Amino acid sequence: MSKQQVSVFWFRRDLRLEDNIGLFQALHSTYPVVPIFIFDDSILDSLPKNDARVGFIHQSLSKINVQLQEVGSSILVKKGKTTAVWQSLLQEFDVKEVFFNKDYEPYAIQRDKAVCGFLETNKTSCYSFKDQVIFEEKEITKADGLSYTVYTPFKNKWLEKYKSIAPVQEYDIEPHYSNFSKTGFAFPSLEQIGFEESPIKVRPHNLKFIANYQDIRDFPALDKTSYLSPHLRFGTVSIRKLVNWAFHKNDVFLSELIWREFFMQILFSFPKVVTQNFKSAYDGIQWRNDEADFKRWCSGTTGYPMVDAGMRQLNETGYMHNRVRMVVASFLIKHLMIQWQWGEAYFAEKLLDYDMSANVGNWQWAAGTGCDAAPYFRVFNPEIQLKKFDEKGVYVRKWIKEFDLGYGKPMVEHAMARDRAIATYKAGILK
Structure with a gap:
């Protein structure tokens, strides 16, 4: 037959x-x-x-x-x-x-x-x-054909190219449904694949807050983010539909989508960044890499409320607010002097929206070792971040149930940790 x-x-x-x-x-x-x-x-x-x-x-x-x-x-x-x-x-x-x-x-x-x-x-x-993606691999390059390693010129070139073809073509598949093979395959249960239901679920995405995205995106207590990231990661939404829509709605939100493509291009062009510093000058830094300190960071028991709330949110839900991601990453790297690869691996294990290019790119940004990264001497003060972005403590109280019962003492003093980090970076950067 x-x-x-x-x-x-x-x-x-x-x-x-x-x-x-x-x-x-x-x-x-x-x-x-x-x-x-x-x-x-x-x-x-x-x-x-x-x-x-x-x-x-x-x-x-x-x-x-x-x-x-x-x-x-x-x-x-x-x-x-x-x-x-x-x-x-x-x-x-x-x-x-x-x-x-x-x-x-x-x-x-x-x-x-x-x-x-x-x-x-x-x-x-x-x-x-x-x-x-809207643009892939070698579609957004410098005049010499090399990949951009700084975000702003990449973004400018991206926007210039997008505007020349906007809106990007979308593909209507429904008229062609009759071309699917007529089959009746048995759909397996999760258990048949060897897995089981998780109490953690991916939330539906929500675009109703995008109009004033730039005014609300840094305040975790508002919980007014789009929750798009896992849907983009697994392709349950179309990037073309999203960009064609966002282009007319909010420039700051669109910039975040362009960052996504910037990090994808970096990963494609420089695959070493998965495990190695983009800037090899940082390879000489002497990290503490204390396992007990790392466990406290993972469990959200550092004594710094915004750091701990973020890690507990991650552990319980698979999400973490973007502003808080920057704070917890900076704390691990600069306060505890634990190399970014440890944090990147933990996020890879826990994040519902884990996307290698963005995860590696953002961790190296926080460490100062990546392309177009934050300068190594920028050390977030977790207490100032708390006052600026969660002044009334709504976010930290949501995730730290014992917060009002005399919260724990910080595991490391900020000023000392900041000075130690800057000195260690200075000593370790290869000339």
Whole structure:
């Protein structure tokens, strides 16, 4: 019996049917389209069994599956080592073409190269598309073709290029739904994938506060942020729709979306930043890296209310307000003299919106070791930050239940820690 000739669309960081370029292109293929998602053991094996992000992916795939069932199709969900899964798919179907949207992280680039190499040796054509950014890789460069390493000129060039094509084309997929393969794949439960429900959930995104974003974004007690970041990370929203909308709504909010693409370009162009300082001159700094101090930071028991509230919010919800992220990162690096890689790894474990490029970029910004980073001698004073951005203590009381019962003494005195950090940086910076 001959196998069915199909095209395959491979979902990854684009968990939506709407305005999905790779899916749009797949549905214009000659062959009926089988949509798939692969839970990659190379990623899953390092995660706890109740990882909330896996639960969110599963929930998003379930929504896609319901949409597909309405048009007589379904999504095929697999689990395993990626290349082994593709080997099994070629046994099951006569796969003529594979379509997917690009991912710019080092592991993903390596994985996709291996998969496409395997597919092409089996006479299966491979097509990849730009979907999670407005501009990718080498589209925003200096006059000499090199990547920008300073944000402001990158932003200016980005805006210039965007305005020349605005609004960015969006892709209407619904008229092509009939091109999905007529299938009825069984949709696996979270338990069948080897995971379980987490008490932590991804919140719906909310854009109603964007009009005055610049006035409210620094005050964590207001809780008036968009909660977009995990949705951007996993592609449940379209960056094209969002940017076309934000361009007319708020310049400061749009700038945050451009920062996202700046850090993605840095990661793509300088993959060493995943584990190493962008500025190698900082490689000589002598870190304390005290494990007991690190545990106190992780658990939110440093004695500095804004630091502790932020870490407890992170541990309980998988979120942390952006202003507070800067404060807790600066504290770990400058007050405790613990290198940024420790904090970056902890955030990678806990954040619902963990995105390698932004996480690495922001941690190196705080450490002063990254491109266009804060100067090393800038040391946030957590007490001043509390007075400026949570003067009435609403945010810290929400996360520190014992706050009014005589809160603990700070584990390190600010002035001493600041002087120690600056002296250590000065001594360690390589000439």
